[in-house]
Amino acid sequence: MKTITYILGLSIIFVMNPDPQNKEKNKKLQLETKQEIDSVEYDLLVFEPGFEAFLATVPYPKEFYGNEYYKNWNVLYVSEWNARALNPLKYGDFYETQIDYQSNIDYGIDLNFKLYQYFQFIEKEYGITLIKRK
Numbered sequence: 001m002k003t004i005t006y007i008l009g010l011s012i013i014f015v016m017n018p019d020p021q022n023k024e025k026n027k028k029l030q031l032e033t034k035q036e037i038d039s040v041e042y043d044l045l046v047f048e049p050g051f052e053a054f055l056a057t058v059p060y061p062k063e064f065y066g067n068e069y070y071k072n073w074n075v076l077y078v079s080e081w082n083a084r085a086l087n088p089l090k091y092g093d094f095y096e097t098q099i100d101y102q103s104n105i106d107y108g109i110d111l112n113f114k115l116y117q118y119f120q121f122i123e124k125e126y127g128i129t130l131i132k133r134k
Contacts, residue, residue, distance in 0.1 A: 042107045044114045054121045055114070062113035070112035073131075075103045077119040080130045094126075 046052075062070075078101040085095040101107075101115070122128055 042105075042111045044111045044118070046114070046118055048118075048121070050125065051118065051121050054124070055117050058117060062109055067106075067109040067112055070109065070116040071103070071107075074101060074112055074115050074119070076131050077116070081119075094128075 078099045081095055082098045084091040085098045088095070107115075119130060123130060
């Protein structure tokens with residue numbers, strides 16, 4: 001079986017520190033697609049110091065909530081993130097890149113959980129409120 005791996009040009013990529021002099025400090029989030037015959041698998045790669053440790057301390061398993069729960073929140077978070085990315089004069093360059101997250105694609109619970117936790121990490125780590133919860 002031949003595996004074709006490619007990274008989407010419009011994938012989820014965050015560049016949190018736009019300092020071109022120090023690429024090692026740039027923080028990134030990337031959606032990777034792996035395609036094998038008739039199936040597609042998505043993976044979220046996060047290059048953010050501290051995120052893996054944060055993810056390991058989540059006090060509940062990913063199955064605690066369903067895939068739809070995470071997907072619904074991710075749609076809201078991505079929408080807010082992209083709105084801020086489009087308005088750098090108001091929000092700064094923290095939201096440098098838009099996220100290409102499509103609600104009509106089933107990314108699976110693994111990716112949706114991880115992306116949801118990434119937004120939780122951003123809110124906690126940087127003190128940013130992306131979505132006000134009731």
